Amino acid sequence: MKRIAALILFASLSSTAVAMEPFVVSDIRIDGLHRISAGTVYTYLTINKGQPLTAEEAQSAIRALYQTKMFSDVTLDRDGNTLVIKVVERPSIAKLNLRGNHDIKEEDLRKGLKSIGLAEGETFDRLSLDRVQQELISQYYNRGKYNVGVIPHVTKLDRNRVAIDIEIREGKVAKVREINIIGNHDFTDRQIRTGFKTDTANLTSWYSKNDQYSREKLSGDLKTLQSYYMDRGYADFALDSSQVTISPDRRSAYIDTSVKEGEIYTVSDIHLLGQLRLPEKDMRRLVFLHNGDLFSRRAVEASSDAMKAILANIGYAYAKVTPVPKLDHDKRTVDLTFYVEPGPRVYVRxxxxxxxxxxxxxxxxxxxxxxxxxxxxxxxxxxxxxxxxxxxxxxxxxxxxxxxxxxxxxxxxxxxxxxQSAGSLQFGVGYSQYAGIIISASVTQNNIMGTGDKFSISASKSYYYTNANVSYYNPYVTESGIGLGYNLAYSKSNYGDTYLANFETNMKSFSVNMGIPITDWDGLNFSLGLSSNRINTYDGYTPQVLTDYINKIGKKTDHSWDGTVTWTRNTKNNYWAPTHGGQLQASITAALPGSTVQYIKFFGEANHYWPVGGGYVLYLDGQVGYGKTYGKDSKYDFPFWENFYSGGVSDVRGFQQNTLGPRYCTGTTTVNGKTVPVTPNHDGYCANSYYDYAQPIGGAFKVLGSAQLFLPLPFLKDINTARVAWFVDTGNAYATVQDFNVNTLRVSTGISLQWQAPIGPLVISFAVPVREQASDKRYKEQIQFTFGSQF
Structure with missing residues (x-):
């Protein structure tokens, strides 16, 4: 009605203009301007001074001024040979307020309003406001909110201005009460609705919201339904109809979909036509269907994408591959043709x-x-x-x-x-159940002066250790990508303040390392370093086996120079939250001749991520570590300060940090007139010892295996921020590789949360040991966590 009224007004004004006698315009005067300048009006006028004014030209001028949407009324009049244009300005929008919108962000809403001219400072157009109202209602309908109310309030202000207040009453989403699929005979409702985002109320609806109706979600479900059939040979499957009925109170939705399953088709022949650019046999390898196979639209699309990808890799950036299936309804076969249009071969200028x-x-x-x-x-x-x-x-x-x-x-x-900032000045306070409160400070610059070189200096302290580190690394000493770096470190640890054996280490080290790329995924790193490590043990408090070892080598300070070679292959698709790819790593460290104790230490790890559908990601990880002495020191055991440890929040969860593996008592006892170390009983209890329990000391051999299934939780949409996984861990540490026994591997299972929280990275695990020994009772720990904060 409002549009009709506007047209009537326009027609009446035009008729007034047409009734004027033609004349030559000697001057133009504009009456009624307040906010808009005369110069702005002149730019839209189609009439100039000295030009004869006819009825057609007058009509055109009125139309041009109306189209600016700056005026609510325009009339033409004549004062002698002066053309008088009388206008009534539309009011300007002084203030625009939005309230009640939660589903649509205000920032996005204001951008949309501005795009149609509804923003503060713009000219107010009532028709635009009505259009906005209808569009907003439509958007909320798409979100399933059929009882939405959009109520605009327009308040007139002085100086021809208005204030607009848009009140949005979103209401509640209509709940899906029934989903009826009619016409499916070969598959059950449960089978064909497997991938649906829409469902009726169930136990998970409170957080998945899958029982809330959404037009967009339903549209996606219908495409999923079509794909389900067409990926299983039903090449002529069709959706006959889909109807959504909303209850009178607009709180319930009933969905009815009628399908025509059709027949199952097999592939009779496959043709490749067009300019292939590659040998046909190579292109056919990229077709994931063969004669006699069931027709699958997914395989057809994957074949097209694979051919376009291979052509794009040899310069045909805009290649097109169009699949054309020809159905034989009598034989129920599909003759499939791929038309290849490579386009011009493209160079990068x-x-x-x-x-x-x-x-x-x-x-x-x-x-x-x-x-x-x-x-x-x-x-x-x-x-x-x-x-x-x-x-x-x-x-x-x-x-x-x-x-x-x-x-x-x-x-x-x-x-x-x-x-983003590649450098930081950080002061940190963190906490872990193993190390307690951790205070740290660091200055790091990973991109010095924009060169890509890295430098850092850091220090941290907990109740059992203190360390400091300075490092520098240039990743491109040569154009081929050879890197060179240096590292200076100091650390002091008192393991007696933890669950480990009671001894202290005080180490200073310096190393030079070189990185050599092999491929884009593989690299080698060589390191050569010098270190001095003083080990203090305490009679009666340190396990006797460790004191005896120090006495055997005759030195409390380990001076060594060692070399390390590490090979790494990294194919993970993301640093924080990979969903496919993995990492292989193998390293060998050798304390070279001239060191206090000569030893070799090997460590290997292999892990991989597999997406298994439905948002689930499977992760498998395996680790092995092995150490032994060699040469003149082969008569000694592997040095205990280099031992591998097992157990903890990043190892075999459910057991306290580093507590699995060999455990020994302190002190000695007399057996048959001989002084021997105290040995623990079956429960790990030490008689006649300063500590009544055996202390873990790690071992020269370690194995670890972990399987995790990352779960798709709807309320954790950003996996780069948080992930939840169900896990099974197994592993242990052994004094020597000969002591390894599958029956002594510990096993645990549970749930883990990894969260990049504002206070710092947070890891929480709830684990239950499912294979343990009596001596582990003291070291079980179901809830484990670690977090840090930077400020």
Whole structure:
């Protein structure tokens, strides 16, 4: 009705203008302006001085001024040969207030309103406000809130201004009461609704909200339903209809969907047509269907994507692969043809960097696997993006290709980064059940002067240890990516203040390390270092076996120079929360001849992540550590201060930190006239000893295995912030590799939460030992956590 009234008003004004006799305009005067300048009006006028004014031109002028939406009334009049334009300005919006909106963020809502001219400072248009009201109601309908109310209030102010207050009463989402699927005979409702986001109320609805109706969610479910059938051979499956009925109180939704299953089709033949650019046999390897297979739309799409990807890796950046299935309804077969259109082969002309205000271009350029002047290679570009993200200098990395104007075979790559601070001055207070309160301070710069070099100095202290460390590393001493670094460290630990054996270490060390890349995923690191470690034991308080070891080697200070070689292969897709890929690592450390005790220490680890569907991610990890003496010192056992330990929040959960493995008593006793060390009984109890329990000392051999299933929890949508997993851990430490026995492996299971909390990284585990021994009773610990804070 309002639009009709406006048209009637426009027609009446136009007729007034048409009734005027034509004349030559000698001057133009505008009456009624207050906020809008005359110059602004002149820019929209289609009439100029000295121009004859006809009825058609007058009508055109009125129409042009109305289209500016700045005026609610426009009339033309004549004063002699002066054209008089009388206008009534629309009011300006002095204030726009939104209230009651929770589902739609105010920032997003204001952007949408501004795009249609409804913002503070703009001219007020009643039709725009009505349009906004209807659009908001439609958006809430899409969210399942059918009893929403959007009530605009317009208040007139002085100086031709208005204040707009939009009150939104969101109401509650309509709950899905019934989902009826009609026409399915080959599969049950439960089978075909497996991947649905929409469901009726169940035990998990309180947090998953899957019983809340949403038009977008239902649309996705119908696509899932169609995919379910078409991935199982039903090539002519069809959705006949889908209807949603809302109850009179708008609080309940009833969904009815009718389907036509059709018949099961097999693939009769597969053709590749067009300009393949690669040998047909190579392209056919990328087709995931074969003659006689059940038709699968998922396999068809995957085949198309694979062919486009391989073409993009050899320069055809804009290749198209179109699958065309031809159904034979009588034979129930599909003749499948892939039409390949590679387009022109594309070269990369230039690589342009944007947003790196601190980081030098060369730091980014040396990560690139796509070269300027070379054929476009999507695989190399994707790998480059990962390498840039792994630097830790940037919040976001985007690489976009843009065609070069006037050329169809060249593109420029625009690399847009958002830098984040690569340096920090930190003071920290943390806590762990093993180390207690931890105070730390550090100065770190991972991108010195934008060069990519790394420097750090740090110190930390808990009730049982103190350490300080200074390090520097240049990852690109050479253009080929060879890195060189130095590390100076000091540490002092009193293990008697923990659950471990009562002895102290005081170590100073210096090392030089070199990194050599082998591939984009593999690298070698070589390290050579000198160290001095003083070990203090205490008669009657330290397990006798450790005191005897110090007496055997005849020195309380271990002077050593050691070399380490480490190989690492990292294919994880994310640093904090991987969902696929993994890491392999193997290292060998040798205390070289001339050291107090010559030994070799090996450590290996293999882990991998697999997405298993439905948001679940399976993670498997295995570790093994082994040490032994060699050469002139092969008569000695492996030095106990280099032992491997087992148990704790990052090891076999459910047992206290580092408490699994060999345990020994303090003191000695007399047996048959001989003085021998006290040995623990079956329960780990030590008789005639300063401590009534055996103390863990670790061992020269260790194994650890862990299986975790990360769970898709709807209220934890950002897995980079938090993850929950069900786990099973197993492992132990042994005095020697010969002592290994599968029957002595400890096993635990439980739930773990990993959270990048504002106060710092937080890990909480609830674990229950399912295989233990009587001597472990003292060391069981179901709830384990560690966290830190920086300020």
């Amino acid at each position: 230039r690589i342009v960097f944007e947003g790196n205000t601190r980081t030098e271009d060369q730091v980014l350029r040396r990560q690139f696997r796509q070269l300027e002047g070379g054929y476009y290679n999507q695989l190399a570009i994707d790998r480059t993006k990962v390498r840039l993200q792994q630097l830790g200098f940037f919040k976001t990395v985007d690489i976009n290709k843009e065609r070069v104007n006037g050329v169809d075979d060249e593109v420029d790559l625009h690399v847009k980064v958002a830098e």
